[in-house]
Amino acid sequence: MAKSASPPPVIELRDLHKRFGIGDAEHFAIDGIDLTIQKGEFIAIMGPSGCGKTTLLNVLGLLDNSIEGEYLLNGKPIASLSQRRKAKIRSEEIGFVFQSFNLISRLNVIDNVALPLIYKGMSKLKREKKASKILHDFHLGEREFYMPSQLSGGQMQRVAIARALVNEPSIILADEPTGNLDSHASHIIMEELSDLHQKGNTIIMVTHNPNLTTYASRVITMLDGKVDTDTFRLPLPARESTKKPLGNTTKKKLARKKKDTK
Template sequence: MTANPKTIIKLSQIVKSYQNGDEELQILKGIDLTVEEGEFLAIMGPSGSGKSTLMNMIGLLDHPTSGEYWLNDENVEELNEKEQARVRNEEIGFVFQQFFLLSKLDARQNVELPLVYAGMSAKKRKALAEQYLEKVELEERMHHLPSELSGGQKQRVAIARALVNSPSIILADEPTGALDTKTGEQIMELLTALNQEGKTIIMVTHEPEIADYAKRKIVIRDGEITLDTTDSVRIE
């Protein structure tokens, strides 16, 4: 990270609740979290703890019931749906456990998708997609369909797709969950290299050995942050 890192994410008293009949079910209970540019953060916690809800909130895939979310100095809740969609496409790259590649498009065409939504010309899209497939060492497989790729290769395509718009943040939700151990290690080494280049990476995982790749870990239990290794203390 830089000597004076910029705060790119600030969550203040984020609450997420759902109505379950007459009962209100609180998933997140007043989350405070600050993430600086260049961090590699792992979010951990048991099933049902709220970690995936928190990730969805950061990725603008869900909205808080109350609280404030600032992303790159913008108050997200003050943006309309079109503006939030722009922020999602330009500033956040998503990597999911299940890859979410379109089966009828080859690797290069899958990587091009965010650029299509951004309105980039076909010539520029093609060149950028090829550049990022080279970055993840898949240039020789760019014309293969997802069905012709291994799990690790599919995840590399997904990472290239996440990077192609040069987002400030990569959100990785269980990025090794569908992979064998060796392939998972290769993907984590790639994410580590991207972090060393300056990318901010936020990852949800339930595997301690995967979380160990991150520089900072937070643990969520029952909708609250109970441990943040930035402070190296348990939060009571």
């Protein structure tokens, strides 16, 4: 691959189709999506039930293997990757946050958070240190040895987010992360996600709640397996890279500005 000045988009979909059923029952959950997602975007995907939002998220998270069309992750096509390689990518680059938290009920909080680190082959001590640190960041330090059933919904989701982040993934996929939470807990969760966005993570979130789109930098609505609308909101940190590379003057200016704000 030739080195271009701008890095390849994190995710690039070309004419993506996902078919369910065969013969008469055949239908497309995703029916031709072209999408480019740059590093650092916070995308909210909206749409009615059954429009293919979750399916799209599963495809993006490499959980769904039988797709038609092209999917480039960090500029590389995933079609040619082996299952093992995909598992490695999931382990290193992708963090999942689910609507129903999906904590393993027989493991305590710290073991749940340390779970992704297992598959990176990290030792027990290192895993627990890292999981403990991230739990502290999420103000859950005192809950390390609680079982998931002893936590509130908001706490469980924070644990789930901590688990999604413990690997330091570049992409976070959240499937209705606030779907099971009240508005107060939702707000806290969204603040956390927003924080992560500020730190430069790419976040793709599926949601039903239009209020939450205010946190996003880009809102995509889907209908019948297609992208219906695609709106960018300000500020748009991700758009910098879609344009031409920055000139030296601009870079210096930006750097100075950053310094000042610090």
